[in-house]
Amino acid sequence: ISAFIDGVHAQNLELHSLMLLRHGHIIAQGWWTPYGADRVHLLYSLSKSFTSTAIGLAVAEGRLSVDDSVLSIFPEQAPAEVGEHLAAMRVHHLLSMATGHKLDTLDRAARSSGGSDWVKSFLAIPPDQAPGTIFCYNNGATFMLSAIIQKLTGMKLLDYLRPRLLDPLGIQQAHWQENPQGINLGFSGLHITTRAIARLGQLYLQKGYWFGHQLLPSEWVDRASTSHIQSAQPGDGSSPDWMQGYGYQFWRCRHNAYRGDGAFGQFCVIMPDQDAVLAITSAVSNMQAVLDLAWEHLLPAMGSAVLLDEPDALHALQDQLANLAIAPVAGTTDSAMAAAVSDCQYQVDAASLTAWGDDKPAVEQATFHFTPAQWQVTFSGGNATHEISGGYGQWTSGATTFFRSESDPVMVSGAWCAPDTFTMVVRYIETPHCLTLDAHFDGDALRLNSRWNVSFGPLELPPLEFQR
Template sequence: MALPRSTPESQGVDSVGLCEWVQAADEQVDSMHSLMVLRNGQVIAEAWWKPESAEKPHILWSLSKSFTSTAVGLAVTEGKMSIDDRVLEFFPDQAPEQPSANLRAMRVRDLLTMSTGHQDPPSLGDDQPWVDSFLNQDVPHKPGTHFRYNTPATYMLSAIVQKVTGETVLDYLKPRLFDPLGISNPRWDESPQGISIGGYGLFLRTEDIAKFGQLYLQKGRWQGEQLIPEAWIELATTKQVSNGSNPDSDWDQGYAFQFWRCRHDAYRGDGKDGQFCVVLPDQQVVVAMTANSRDLQGQLNLVWEKLLPAIKPQPLPENPSGLARLKSAVADLEATR
């Protein structure tokens, strides 16, 4: 079930500007693997740097977190849990003998917003079950008051979803998200305890990432069906906690429910090495990117500097020469750096 394709100009985007973005990404990002741009639900540009390809799944790293958040939202919608449930309630047999007041106070909401109260994220290894490692970590801060990026917190969300549904996050999402979007054969690595890792470990194709972003842009609606409640989409993508004050950093614009807020009133799912699903509601644009990048801010800067100026409010006259230039630019991309 492929997304529809159309020319950039028919969707109000300048082909020449898109071409300049692709070329800049090729020259400046070390190294791009793929990109796809949607406007109004239409794919207007797509590129893969060899040996990557349209059909090749790519590791998402922490972009996986946004999918785990979606599973939480669906479980909440189905009445299986609440974001105000306390974390310890789900694991009575794995709790420390004398849990601290801060650990007892920690809620699902705090896992979602990376404000668990940890100073140092728990280390998950082979020495004990991952849930036990998390629950035995010191919680010096009051939950909800201290943002600290925390991949084990996302694992706990996955473990909670599995507790309340009896399925891994992967299996739970298949009929509710992956199948309706036409995402086939998703793979999600598991912990030694058989729980989807949640915070990373998901493998999808570039177009699958784009579909996920488009679903969120459409407030959870897909082909006439409301897959995710609009209220959850709004909650999950709105700033929930502050994480800095630098106006030039896309990592200081606030954090939502496993989504980052961006400049330009955008939001994104975000993974190590440059895995991005950027949603720009004001422009009705979705950008999916995979990479092995050393400069994530630089990679995002190109979206703002090159793509945004190419987006116009109305359709443009077709530009055959500009489109030919774009197609030529994406035809022979090589991962040479």
């Protein structure tokens, strides 16, 4: 375990948490400060495994079969002309990412008809091939699973799962993003804790059995964890754990393991041969590297022999786990520049916004306020004000709407990294994302450079130029 953590640090992989279970017991757990055990974390596509579980529960209740046609569930939203491939599409194909589409349907479904009916828009996208003949990682397919739950039960996906899965597993903190029609996204958007991830993994490891109750049929666990379609894609083989086949919203792994995973390193890895579960949240671009470290360091150590007591090694590991941390911004708490620029109003140069295209931030003015104990920056524009504030050399809890559509909890740190440069780090603490902003002051000019730690788009954002 210690070697795994050392390997993570050696490769500069940004993990936020890890929990390793074996034989039903927590073997190791740790959170990198400022992330904590009681914080929920955005799962991205690891949400899909919870969506699949909901379908399994609904099948057990007799609400549907995986062999039901998708059109039979949504007859009123069927297109005027139904092709043979759409007619042949079953719930099984949604679950196994084998709808016959060659490209993800989500963006097209969300944009079509102004996004007023994602289900209707999905059904209007003709599959390119017969369902079951081609693998395509299709977020639209998983959204349809969520829509199926809501259509058949009258409950949103999360509400359906609470009494049947979350409450029995002791998962209290959970929220799920919705589309404009009030349907939980299904493919992403679930926020839960690392413990909750681990408990889902343990439930699957135990074939759906949980403290005297069969919450999920063992037959469903077998179907969900079995490869139904080959996921291998042409390439250089640098991501072997994405080439082992795909189940019901679970990926097969090497070493007879399987997993749910989400963008930037959200993992629930189930290892039946080792009777183990590994839960991880993180912000990494190279997800294969995390799995490689697990196979290199954790898997070989989980043998059948009884381990001898090694109190010194145990204490060292406990100390390592207790002191995991992402360092706050390093620098000084003061600069001669602070007094010169504090409370000055800077006006954005409109020309610097053109590089942002349609994604330009609603920023017209910026004001910095520095005191010996804390700092604050205020961005205003578009009839809105966005504030970020924090301390020096530490993580400060807060909330901001900056670069977000609504107020999000953040952990913030800042420091003078050079006499003319103040650096701020804003960790959107319930997501993998972190924004670093460098404010360079030069006379009456201010340049604001910003970059993400991980992103679906460019990490480096166009600079913003200001004048006072």
